[in-house]
Amino acid sequence: MYWCKIAHTEAEFEEIARLNYETFVEEIPQHQPNSARKKMDRFHHENTYIVVYKELELIGMLAFRDQRPFSIDEKIGKVEQYLSKEISTKLCEIRLLAVKKAYRTGRVLLKLTQALTAFAYEKGYSAAVISGTTREEKLYKQMGFTQFAPATGTEDALFLPMVLTRQQFETSLQQRLAKECHTFYPGPVKQNEPFNYSELSHRSLGFQSLFEQMRNKLLQLSGAEHVATIVGTGTLANEVMLGQLKAQQLGHGLILINGEFGERLRRQAERWSLDFDVVEEDWGSTFAINILESYLQKGSYQWLLVVHGETSTGTCNDLKGILQLTKRYDTKLCVDCISSFGAMPFTLEDCYLATAVSGKAIGALSGLAFVFSQNIVKSSTTLPAYLDLANYQQGAIPFTLPAVLVANVETALQAYPERYGQLQQRFNTLLQLPFMHYQVSTRQYPMLITLQLPKALANLQSDLKLNGLYVHADSQYLRRRNFIQLAVIQPDFELAIERLHNILSYYKQVEDA
Known part of the structure; x- marks a missing residue:
């Protein structure tokens, strides 16, 4: 198995010095031999070395550097004289590209190219230049490099000034390298199937049938009485939930915070000018039910707001225990289930309001937000129309819903339970x-x-x-x-x-x- 990393240990630098010697002293007579059979690069302390391993054996490397002058500048003059202004916007230099002879295969080159582009592309470089030996011209071309100036050097060590531009990468290499990539993101979720119904109007009977299938499955999984479907993100779903607390003038509340998304709820609640107290725990800690009960005993809280699955730490707050507590003290429980809905079975049947999204555990495309509720609410003239939950509970579809998103969610929900x-x-x-x-x-x-x-x-x-x-x-x-x-x-x-x-x-x- 081939894999790459950035070299940073002394053992790796020793291996790099040996490979540098084997390649640029013994194979390509660019430097004088020495008894130690090691060659430390003169820019060693400025280099970032990307190395490729075959399991535990270091078999290849390249050095990345963006400080001027480049070594290639010293051979042919400033490279900008040969390159267009657009290409020269932000340059870096690749040096010391070397792979042990036994491993000079397309697979190793692909790994090095993938590693190089992952390292340099996101930093915004317009192009990478390299002084490549003529002996390995084919190797450089396979990586996407093209010659941009006349060859330089001696007969025994002739080098080609070559460049890999951002445009060349995007048009020729990006798609091939993308097949080698995998994410462990908690959203958005990669979609492998083609999208359907992009032409279907949200006012059509066909859409209504599709929408009802999605809606019924969401209600079945949640245990809620009603669900509003909104084009937007989880943040928007939470705005609708908090807007209801404001419009219904429910009074004093309590917000539980033990991570970034509890903090987000507090910031949103402050913008709505809600009246609330806060119970805070360290990130990763959960809320002790007896302590929460002491708050509810002392204060007159009409509502309590909590994140169920706190994504920032992977903490699952005790929804069942908190729900039993709020029922005992006649407090309306509102829950951010954006990260947890679809990850595991639980019921929202006794929650006043709750939020979820399409692009998390459900596994669908991002773009739809859901607000679950137990009751039909009254329309409020104090809320923007798009944030008024009542508009989504009247049976009709009040605003444009892309059928492609609805169909995508409906398909994803078929995987449950x-x-x-x-x-x-x-x-x-x-x-x-x-x-x-x-x-x-x-x-x-x-x-x-x-x-x-x-x-x-x-x-x-x-x-x-x-x-x-x-x-x-x-x-x-x-x-x-x-x-x-x-x-x-x-x-x-x-x-x-x-x-x-x-x-x-x-x-x-x-x-x-």
């Missing part, structure tokens, strides 16, 4: 991966796992990206805490998890060496 078992099984598989001892200790649910990595593993996310494996780690609240997350909701999970397990196993051995 069997999907619950599939997600649980996938979750159990995640627990067997290396590095799972870095899990955030919390009450989990079968949607995602959160790891808090030590500084020694700070490069793990970027190294996985080099191999086409994307974990959830770019949000600011995750970066601040060194969190990375792996979700189980993507359709190609079984293929992706096998690759991830193998790479993590080798990665751990390399890091521990």
Whole structure:
């Protein structure tokens, strides 16, 4: 198995020096021999080395550098004189491309190309230049490079100035490399099937039938009496829920916060000028029912708002226990189920309001938001029409609903209830991966796992990206805490998890060496 990472250990730098010597001293007589049979590059401390392994053997490398002058500038003058202004906007240089002779195959080149583009493309470089030996011209062309200036060097070590532009990558390589990529994001969910009904009007009888099928399945899974379907995100669904609390003038409330999305509810509630108190716990901690009861005993709370599945840590708050408590104290329970709905079976039959979306655990395309309720509400002239829940409860479809989204959700819902078992099984598989001892200790649910990595593993996310494996780690609240997350909701999970397990196993051995 071939896989890539950024070199950072002394053992890796030793291997790089040996491969550098074998390639650019013994094979290509570019430098003088030495008894140590190692060659340290003169830009070593400015280089970022991307290395490729065959299991535990370092078999190839390239060096990335964006500081001027480039080594190729020293050979032919500033490269901008040969390149268009558009290409020259933001340049980087690739050097020391070397692969052990026994491994010079298309598969190894594809891995290096994938790693290089994952590393450099998202940084916005307009092009990468390389001084490639004529002996491996075919290799460079396979990676997408083209010659842009006359050859330079000696007869024994002749080099071609070559460039890989952003446009060349996007038109020729991106699609091929995309087939090698898998995500562990908690949304959006990759869609493998073609979309249907893009031409169907939301005013047609055909659409009405499709919509009713989706609606009935949502009600069946939720246990709610009513569901409003809105074009938008989970944030919008929460706005509709909070807008109802405002329009109905329900009075004093309580918001429970133990993660980023509880914080989001507080910020939204403040914008609605709701009257509320807050119970806060550390991220990953759950709420003690006896402490919540002490709040409800002391205060007169008409409503309580909580996130069920707190995505920021993978914490599952005790919906059943909180619901029993709010029923006892005649408090209306409102729940953000955006991350948890579809991940596991639970009922919303006694919840006053609850929210969910299409593009999370359900596995459908992002774009539809759902607000579940137990009662028909009265229309409010104080709310914007699009946020008035009553508009969605009158039987008619008040605003445009794309049939393609409705059909996509209806198809995804056909996987239930069997999907619950599939997600649980996938979750159990995640627990067997290396590095799972870095899990955030919390009450989990079968949607995602959160790891808090030590500084020694700070490069793990970027190294996985080099191999086409994307974990959830770019949000600011995750970066601040060194969190990375792996979700189980993507359709190609079984293929992706096998690759991830193998790479993590080798990665751990390399890091521990």
